[in-house]
Amino acid sequence: MITTKVNSKVCSSKQVAHLSRALGPLCLAQPSLSVSPVGLRAAAASHPTQQYPSRHRNFSTTSAAHLRDFFPAKETPLIRRTPPAWPHHGWTEEEMLSVVPEHRPPKTVGEWLAWKLVRICRWGTDIATGIKPEQQSDKKHPTTAVSAQKPLTEAQWLVRFIFLESIAGVPGMVAGMLRHLGSLRRLKRDNGWIETLLEESYNERMHLLTFMKMCEPGWFMKTIILGAQGVFFNAMFLSYLISPKITHRFVGYLEEEAVHTYTRCIHEIEQGDLPKWSDPQFQIPELAVTYWNMPEGKRTMRDLILYIRADEAVHRGVNHTLSNLNQMEDPNPFVSDYKATADGRRPNPALKPTGFEREEVIG
16 A cells, blocks of 8 residues: 555664764755655755745755765765766766757567567556556657656656666676676686776766655655566576677667656646756755756756766667677777777767667778
């Protein structure tokens, strides 16, 4: 049974005391937002302290005394902070705005099955996250249409983002792990695939960590994620052993849906359908500012989604391209140095939504 009641025993008194310093700024805000159908309690970053009464916190239905930071910094006597293993190279505004939803038509039976499986996954996600028929985009153009009769709420978007990112971090880790073991087993180099796949998984996890700074999932959401990850990990593991080519195509189609999801969210923010995120005083988590090196004046919720969408566009292009290559012999074109006869630059997967064909990057 799905519940919309707030659990008053979210964390222990010891945890509250330990996190009180970090959570102090979050105790200030506007009236709370309604709870989503899957038990997620939103708690986005706060507004400046002088603007709002101290008894409320912006965009939250969890009392300040019970709000948890799911990923607090580990306090030790000597270490100050741990930098990201893969620092983000950043995006220009031109690069982010150039990203558009796109679909690569399947050309083989395996690709058609992979695409249909992604469509089934999206249908299941719509049901699990409480998306009503009037909130769904055009079913005739499901991967490219970004308009619907009724927009989603901020809470519904956060539910969708968290569920999406908790799953999206699995394929890169599974593929990187299996290729790593294959390299050890075959005593051969992997030609740069492992690093890109693990970085993709890490990047997806950073998306999740960012959204987790803005909300607190309930027990139902945690159960859904636990079950989905168990099924998805094992399915990816077996499918990558059987056909890495089709698996990369599946992930490419999955990333097409991610680009579509974030594009629609940007569209609704720009249309004024998400007033809390359109508020100029709304602050995104500091984690996001640090990871993407977001400049001053470009730290709105819309800017954050633009950065994340650009990342997803890269994953889309990378996986579609990797699916076109010889899985055992070809080098990874996105980390390789090109010969003088080429244009001298590495291919940009974000600008090639359907992926590069093998002759375009390998020759």
